[in-house]
Amino acid sequence: MEKLRYHRVLLKxxxxxxxxxxxxxxxxxxxxxxxxxxxxxxxxGVQLAVVIGAGNFWRGHEAEKSGMERxxxxxxxxxxxxxxxxxxxxxxxxxxxxxxxxSAIEVKELAEPYIYRKAISHLEKGRVVIFAAGTGNxxxxxxxxxxxxxxxxxxxxxxxxTKVDGVYDRDPVYWPEAKRFDxxxxxxxxxxxxxxxxxxxVAVCRENGIPVIVFNIFDRDAVDRIVKGERIGxxxxxx
Numbered sequence: 001m002e003k004l005r006y007h008r009v010l011l012k013x014x015x016x017x018x019x020x021x022x023x024x025x026x027x028x029x030x031x032x033x034x035x036x037x038x039x040x041x042x043x044x045g046v047q048l049a050v051v052i053g054a055g056n057f058w059r060g061h062e063a064e065k066s067g068m069e070r071x072x073x074x075x076x077x078x079x080x081x082x083x084x085x086x087x088x089x090x091x092x093x094x095x096x097x098x099x100x101x102x103s104a105i106e107v108k109e110l111a112e113p114y115i116y117r118k119a120i121s122h123l124e125k126g127r128v129v130i131f132a133a134g135t136g137n138x139x140x141x142x143x144x145x146x147x148x149x150x151x152x153x154x155x156x157x158x159x160x161x162t163k164v165d166g167v168y169d170r171d172p173v174y175w176p177e178a179k180r181f182d183x184x185x186x187x188x189x190x191x192x193x194x195x196x197x198x199x200x201x202v203a204v205c206r207e208n209g210i211p212v213i214v215f216n217i218f219d220r221d222a223v224d225r226i227v228k229g230e231r232i233g234x235x236x237x238x239x
Contacts, residue, residue: 005229104136
C-alpha cells in the first residue's frame with residue numbers, strides 16, 4: 001500500500017467554490033472536478049469527510065442586514081448546505097463511491113442524523129461522509145463546524161480549500177505584493193487577524209492539535225498530493 005502522510009482528513013469546501021462562474025447556485029462541471037479529486041483520494045484508502053458551506057445559495061449576514069433575525073438567518077443557511085451536500089453525494093455515488101450525508105438538523109428524508117461514532121464507523125468502512133447543516137446551532141460558521149467535526153472524528157488534518165494558494169498577509173486579489181506564508185502558527189493567524197478561518201475554528205484546531213492546510217481547490221490533484229505528503233499551500237500548526 002502506498003505510504004500516506006494523512007490517513008483520515010476533513011475537507012472543507014466553500015459554497016462559492018461550487019458555483020464556478022455562475023454567480024450563484026451549482027455548476028456541476030465544478031462539482032464533477034471536485035468529485036474526481038475526492039474519488040482519487042478515497043480509492044487510495046484515505047478516510048475522507050467533507051463539510052460544505054452555503055455561500056452559493058445563502059448569505060446569513062446579508063439576510064440579517066435586510067432585517068431577518070440572526071438566528072433564523074443562520075438556520076436558513078444550515079438548510080442551504082444540505083442542497084450542496086446531497087448534490088455532491090449524488091455525483092460521488094455515480095462514480096461508484098459509498099457516501100453518507102449526516103445532518104446536524106434532522107432531515108430524515110435526505111440524511112442521517114449526525115452521530116460521531118456512526119460517522120467514524122462509516123469512515124472505517126471506506127465510505128465518504130459529508131457533514132451537513134453546520135453545527136446545528138446559530139452563530140457558528142461552517143468553518144467552525146469543520147473544525148469541530150475534524151476534532152470529533154480525530155482527523156489527521158483539516159484541508160481548507162479556497163480560491164487562492166495559501167494564507168497571505170493581505171488579500172492577494174487586491175494586493176499583488178502580498179506575502180504568502182508556507183507555514184504559520186495558530187497564534188499568528190489569530191494575532192494578525194488573517195482571514196483563514198474564524199477565530200473559533202482556529203482555536204478548536206489549536207486545542208486539538210489539528211493542522212490546517214490551506215490550498216487552492218482548483219490546483220489539480222492538490223488533495224491527492226497533500227495526503228501523500230507534498231507541501232502545497234500553507235500549513236497552519238504549532239504555537
